[in-house]
Amino acid sequence: MKHFLTLILTLSVVALFAQPANRIVANPEYSKNIISKHIYGHFSEHLGHCIYGGYFVDEGSTIPNTRRIRTDIVDALKKIKIPNLRWPGGCFADEYHWNDGIGLRSERPKMVNTNWGGVTEDNSFGTHEFLDLCEMLGTEPYICGNVGSGTVAEMSKWVEYLNFDGVSPMADLRKKNGHDKPWKVRFWGVGNENWGCGGSMTAEFYADQYRRYATYARNYGDAKLMKIAGGANSGDYHWTETLMKNVPLNMMWGISLHYYTIPKTWASKGSATAFGEDEYFSAMKSCLHMEELVSRHSAVMDQYDPEKRVALAVDEWGIWTDVEPGTNPGFLFQQNSLRDALIAASTLNIFNNHSDRVRMSNLAQTVNVLQALILTDKEKMLLTPTYHIYDLYQVHQEATLIPLVLRTKDYVLGNDKLPALNASASRDKDGNIHISVVNIDPTNAQDLQIDIAGTQALKASAQILTSEKYTDHNTFEKPNALKPAPFAGTKKSGESISLKVPAKSVVMITLAK
Structure with missing residues (x-):
């Protein structure tokens, strides 16, 4: 029995570290709160x-x-x-x-x-x-x-x-x-x-x-x-x-x-x-x-x-x-x-x-x-x-909030660190799912896997807001320097989405019927 439990524990640790470093897991069936x-x-x-x-x-x-x-x-x-x-x-x-x-x-x-x-x-x-x-x-x-x-x-x-x-x-x-x-x-x-x-x-x-x-x-x-x-x-x-x-x-x-x-x-x-x-x-x-x-x-x-x-x-x-x-x-x-x-x-x-x-x-x-x-x-x-x-x-x-569990790498500067990614997700009255993901790391893109149950039949698309520098801004001479653009970096397979979230960016993912 002792060897069996050790084997199970070892397999569990291996499975955990085999998962992507950045991962979101969510199940719309647990949704209940409305985002006012x-x-x-x-x-x-x-x-x-x-x-x-x-x-x-x-x-x-x-x-x-x-x-x-x-x-x-x-x-x-x-x-x-x-x-x-x-x-x-x-x-x-x-x-x-x-x-x-x-x-x-x-x-x-x-x-x-x-x-x-x-x-x-x-x-x-x-x-x-x-x-x-x-x-x-x-x-x-x-x-x-x-x-x-x-x-x-x-x-x-x-x-x-x-x-x-x-x-x-x-x-x-x-x-x-x-x-x-x-x-x-x-x-x-x-x-x-x-x-x-x-x-x-x-x-x-x-x-x-x-x-x-x-x-x-x-x-x-x-x-x-x-x-x-x-x-x-x-x-x-x-x-x-x-x-x-x-x-x-x-x-x-x-x-x-x-x-x-x-x-x-x-x-x-x-x-x-x-x-x-x-x-x-x-x-x-x-x-x-x-x-x-x-x-x-x-x-x-x-x-x-x-x-x-x-x-x-x-x-x-x-x-x-x-x-x-x-x-x-x-x-x-x-x-x-x-x-x-x-x-x-x-x-x-x-x-x-x-x-x-x-x-x-x-x-x-x-x-x-x-x-x-x-x-x-x-x-x-x-x-x-x-x-x-x-x-x-x-x-x-x-929309109805979809609770999620997020595991993320850190954005490290000197001896301090912050979560590189943050996110929220919801399902609208038409059944479409929206996931907003932010990568605050100004240098490193983040590979991300998103698993949302019951989304096999939904099609993924996305928009992004980012720029070359975090100091970039719109001016009266160039009022459209920063604005959202289509993002083609999402790949969907079954109930999983994979993408590389660019540095210093906001990505809005839509899973639509």
């Missing part, structure tokens, strides 16, 4: 040229627009089916008073944007303009209310203005301002970063404030609010636990989490396009830390909510670098390289794989700010590499 489309949400704050000079053009502009909302931006975002848009902030939300942004534009009071550049805002883009934009995009509005400098009554009246279909002071005012029927806004943030720019509160104090504000943010008719509590900064697990412990679960649809990928340090973040491999590696390490954050915040939430009724909404994330030389440091304008596309793809893979708890996320930010999808310069517009990731990944929206 709201994981693919976005964020537009009154910051720099995101709104003014981005979505919203000057009165009388020759740039094609509808009611001052820029047409080419709307068309680009509709193409990738953005599911929701968060507004007006961010830090701006907790100094914004919504009634200053309604009525005749000529009569709206001006304000100073103290958080972002100290510029004077004329409030010409307010509630009606934002919801007009959302209707053009075919997306759901996600409005963040003012807890830091606002009042309970102010927030309560804003909800009534938006959602009440009847006779009341706020509904009558909405009708007077030109919108007869309510918008029925669902997603509602009760404050933003209340541990910092939203009031410098403790977790315990904010939990009490949340209950007050949320109580008076009423449901009207069938417009049931999905209230999102202002959650933790990065790894502040105490904040999450305090909210879960002190706020009744039926008062929250979700709790937010904010985390930014920082290539170097907060004081000196590094360039968006001029960096070496040390900085590239540290950025990828910072990005992949999201896996630990989501896992640990989810574990805290599981203690109080094992049925996962409350969503984790990562409603600010992305890479944050130094601003482009010569631009206003308060406007947070940065370029967008292949590195940023790899960060976006890797992060979305993490969210997909945690879709049992993560049911919303919002990339910061949509136009001209931080990890933007779109950059503009007067009449010019370009789509960034990050935009193309959202284009490739839209197939995961509302």
Whole structure:
């Protein structure tokens, strides 16, 4: 018997080492979680040229627009089916008073944007303009209310203005301002970063404030609010636990989490396009830390909510670098390289794989700010590499997650290492399977075998986003330098797919009927 067990153990070890070094194993029969489309949400704050000079053009502009909302931006975002848009902030939300942004534009009071550049805002883009934009995009509005400098009554009246279909002071005012029927806004943030720019509160104090504000943010008719509590900064697990412990679960649809990928340090973040491999590696390490954050915040939430009724909404994330030389440091304008596309793809893979708890996320930010999808310069517009990731990944929206087991080689630099590959997979309503694979190793291609049960009759095709250098990016002179292309490197045999994933690339594999 002893010799027999030794033989079995030896054969098992031999079999293990005979397998490919990089391998994905998945079985669609174990699928159950839906990847919420709201994981693919976005964020537009009154910051720099995101709104003014981005979505919203000057009165009388020759740039094609509808009611001052820029047409080419709307068309680009509709193409990738953005599911929701968060507004007006961010830090701006907790100094914004919504009634200053309604009525005749000529009569709206001006304000100073103290958080972002100290510029004077004329409030010409307010509630009606934002919801007009959302209707053009075919997306759901996600409005963040003012807890830091606002009042309970102010927030309560804003909800009534938006959602009440009847006779009341706020509904009558909405009708007077030109919108007869309510918008029925669902997603509602009760404050933003209340541990910092939203009031410098403790977790315990904010939990009490949340209950007050949320109580008076009423449901009207069938417009049931999905209230999102202002959650933790990065790894502040105490904040999450305090909210879960002190706020009744039926008062929250979700709790937010904010985390930014920082290539170097907060004081000196590094360039968006001029960096070496040390900085590239540290950025990828910072990005992949999201896996630990989501896992640990989810574990805290599981203690109080094992049925996962409350969503984790990562409603600010992305890479944050130094601003482009010569631009206003308060406007947070940065370029967008292949590195940023790899960060976006890797992060979305993490969210997909945690879709049992993560049911919303919002990339910061949509136009001209931080990890933007779109950059503009007067009449010019370009789509960034990050935009193309959202284009490739839209197939995961509302698809069923296919859990997978991934074994990967490491990407090694000096004495440190990271997993070279990351991935997620889903099956859409038509039965097609999509596998998104990222190779963060900037030098080495990775041979990969993928085994997915029950896919004998499906045909494989793929697209790829990559470039010669990880610093490569699109410019207004060369706006299409980086964009997805067909990838002919996949070979399918039965239920197995083999491919060589090129260095620093994102590959989207489709198995279609």
